[in-house]
Amino acid sequence: MDFPDSYLNALKGTANLSGRRQPLSFPPPQSQVPDIPPILLKEILSRLPIRSLLRFQCVCKPWLKLISDPQFSILFQKGKIAIRGGKGLLYDLHLDSESDRVSMVRLHYPRRKKEIGGTEEV
Amino acid sequence: MASSIENNNEKLTLKSSDGEEFLVEKHVALQSTLLQNMLDSDCSSADVIPLPKIDARTLALVLGYCKKHADASSSKQGELNSFDSEFLKDMDMGALFNLVLAANFMEIKGLLDIAAQKIADTIKDKPHQEVREIFHVENDYTPEEEAAVREENRWAFEGFP
Numbered sequence: 001m002d003f004p005d006s007y008l009n010a011l012k013g014t015a016n017l018s019g020r021r022q023p024l025s026f027p028p029p030q031s032q033v034p035d036i037p038p039i040l041l042k043e044i045l046s047r048l049p050i051r052s053l054l055r056f057q058c059v060c061k062p063w064l065k066l067i068s069d070p071q072f073s074i075l076f077q078k079g080k081i082a083i084r085g086g087k088g089l090l091y092d093l094h095l096d097s098e099s100d101r102v103s104m105v106r107l108h109y110p111r112r113k114k115e116i117g118g119t120e121e122v
Numbered sequence: 123m124a125s126s127i128e129n130n131n132e133k134l135t136l137k138s139s140d141g142e143e144f145l146v147e148k149h150v151a152l153q154s155t156l157l158q159n160m161l162d163s164d165c166s167s168a169d170v171i172p173l174p175k176i177d178a179r180t181l182a183l184v185l186g187y188c189k190k191h192a193d194a195s196s197s198k199q200g201e202l203n204s205f206d207s208e209f210l211k212d213m214d215m216g217a218l219f220n221l222v223l224a225a226n227f228m229e230i231k232g233l234l235d236i237a238a239q240k241i242a243d244t245i246k247d248k249p250h251q252e253v254r255e256i257f258h259v260e261n262d263y264t265p266e267e268e269a270a271v272r273e274e275n276r277w278a279f280e281g282f283p
Contacts, residue, residue, distance in 0.1 A: 034216070034219050034220060039226075040223065041257075048246050051277075052245070052246040054275040056250050058250045059250050059253055060254070060259050060263065062262075
């Protein structure tokens, strides 16, 4: 079910972080942040760790599209902890310190977490 | 022979979007592939080169970067690295974004790399809601859609609002 914007705005007050389809009012940045064309947005996002990228899929739909795009993965820099599985899929490895298990996260849609278990060597 | 020595001392005039003019030594300007191509194609150094997308504040920063990198010898990579991190250290987001745009327009690969990396380093541990603010991005998800994307990447959100 969809909440009306007015309801969300009232709920969140002025710092309306999850307000939808409404111009948001924030304290102005120290200097004006210009619009960044998509090509430069890719330049910036391709330098992020995969964990940040997965979170930033929630920023907005265009970001989800960009980050999920298989073409995007070729921008990744060396040294990033990711492996390429069959069928060109990109996986990220996640070490859970509590259970000491390594999980494999498929980066591209459908994003699912898969246990590959134990202290498996990568 | 004499003319090539003369050319090395040539200066160019660059004009920012807000009308300020900058006199730049040619070897400094050559850090920019855009300017290099213009010089190669016989653009007269007497001409004023307009940079309509770059304001004076940003252009001054860009030229400071170019001068340091043009003057340093290649053996001083360590010195350049510490210059780079000092150069970006206290820069706010607006200035960094303007630098990325300017470096892209003027084709200064090294500057584009360090500025984009600095932005990435600044946002990487921030909640996505804050990243929306920084990039002035409108959230076009319904709460349900956002929750679904979040659920698929639950581990990435551990410790985040």
